[in-house]
Amino acid sequence: MSEIENVVIIGSGPAGWTSAIYAARADLNPLCVIGVPKSTPSIVLPGGQLMLTTEVENYPGFPEGITGPELMAGFQKQAERFGTRILTQDVVSCDFSKQPFALTTSGGETIFTKTVIIATGATANWLGLENEMRLAMGGGGVSACAVCDGALPVYRDQPVAVVGGGDSALEEASYLTKFASEVFIIHRRDEFRASKVMQKRIFDSSKATPVWNKTVLDVLGEDSITGILLKDTETGEESTLEVKGMFVAIGHTPATTFLDGSGIELDDKGYIALHTRSSATNIKGVFAAGDVADSHYRQAISAAGMGCIAALDAESYLVE
Numbered sequence: 112m113s114e115i116e117n118v119v120i121i122g123s124g125p126a127g128w129t130s131a132i133y134a135a136r137a138d139l140n141p142l143c144v145i146g147v148p149k150s151t152p153s154i155v156l157p158g159g160q161l162m163l164t165t166e167v168e169n170y171p172g173f174p175e176g177i178t179g180p181e182l183m184a185g186f187q188k189q190a191e192r193f194g195t196r197i198l199t200q201d202v203v204s205c206d207f208s209k210q211p212f213a214l215t216t217s218g219g220e221t222i223f224t225k226t227v228i229i230a231t232g233a234t235a236n237w238l239g240l241e242n243e244m245r246l247a248m249g250g251g252g253v254s255a256c257a258v259c260d261g262a263l264p265v266y267r268d269q270p271v272a273v274v275g276g277g278d279s280a281l282e283e284a285s286y287l288t289k290f291a292s293e294v295f296i297i298h299r300r301d302e303f304r305a306s307k308v309m310q311k312r313i314f315d316s317s318k319a320t321p322v323w324n325k326t327v328l329d330v331l332g333e334d335s336i337t338g339i340l341l342k343d344t345e346t347g348e349e350s351t352l353e354v355k356g357m358f359v360a361i362g363h364t365p366a367t368t369f370l371d372g373s374g375i376e377l378d379d380k381g382y383i384a385l386h387t388r389s390s391a392t393n394i395k396g397v398f399a400a401g402d403v404a405d406s407h408y409r410q411a412i413s414a415a416g417m418g419c420i421a422a423l424d425a426e427s428y429l430v431e
């Protein structure tokens with residue numbers, strides 16, 4: 112590591128790698144702190160959420176689609192080609208009170224830097240049920256990632272449930288129809304939030320069944336899930352649905368814990384608050400890009416665009 116870095120990028124999804132490509136090509140010699148690989152998909156992973164995605168069909172330039180991990184490998188290769196340096200650690204705390212900024216890593220190192228680009232993304236939310244985590248650990252049949260776990264033999268030709276009504280839920284449900292005998296989509300309302308194209312895919316599938324106006328009260332089963340306990344949001348009636356898997360897809364939470372006490376302003380949803388038409392945070396020299404600062408669009412391509420903006424903003428700041 113250099114004594115004082117020009118720019119440190121925290122995170123390695125589309126936003127992180129794109130800012131690395133731009134910063135490296137601007138001769139800023141960026142350091143990208145990519146995170147430590149983890150075994151649970153509920154925590155931020157190196158490469159970000161696309162590492163948990165099979166087919167990406169809406170990233171321009173890949174008319175036949177590309178898998179998430181392949182796309183991220185390409186991003187990384189391109190960033191490295193221009194000299195991006197990589198550190199496989201997590202940033203655990205930040206001191207933005209004075210220049211140079213100080214970042215402490217999980218390996219106990221302190222990195223000093225003139226600018227920081229935060230691109231740590233977001234992680235999956237859970238329902239918070241009594242037996243959810245117990246059955247999520249050790250392969251009990253509860254998961255927040257169908258793409259990671261859905262093809263396991265335990266779910267083959269078995270009924271499974273997906274919870275949620277957004278694009279993620281319907282994408283996961285659609286993926287699961289390849290393996291499961293039936294996919295129930297448990298939603299707390301009577302219409303999906305997901306895009307029309309995703310809804311059509313589900314309504315056209317003979318294996319997917321929406322279950323409207325239901326919340327999940329708990330997951331049943333000792334070592335593995337045998338069913339889920341549901342409550343009707345209109346009648347209050349409780350019922351049991353027998354399934355061998357439950358996939359939770361109810362949105363994400365931005366990865367900002369390491370910013371506690373750093374003075375970085377968050378918006379009312381807990382995402383990093385940005386100044387209009389820029390990647391600037393409330394602290395000069397600290398920029399943010401991608402899902403950690405975007406509760407609305409949250410697409411790979413919009414995150415990559417934000418990564419580009421953050422690198423250009425960091426470059427202008429350094430020039431000034």
Ligand code: NAP
Binds near residue numbers: 279299300303407410
């Ligand atoms: P989302 O759009 O926020 O949807 C979350 C869903 O979970 C909603 O239907 C919500 O219900 C439900 N939900 C939230 N909390 C719940 C709880 N405690 N209990 C039960 N249900 C709960 O999140 P997302 O689906 O992860 O999508 C996030 C963003 O990424 C969106 O902008 C989406 O378009 C995008 N995305 C795009 C693609 C793609 O284009 N291929 C794929 C995935 C995601 P309500 O509807 O009642 O609020």
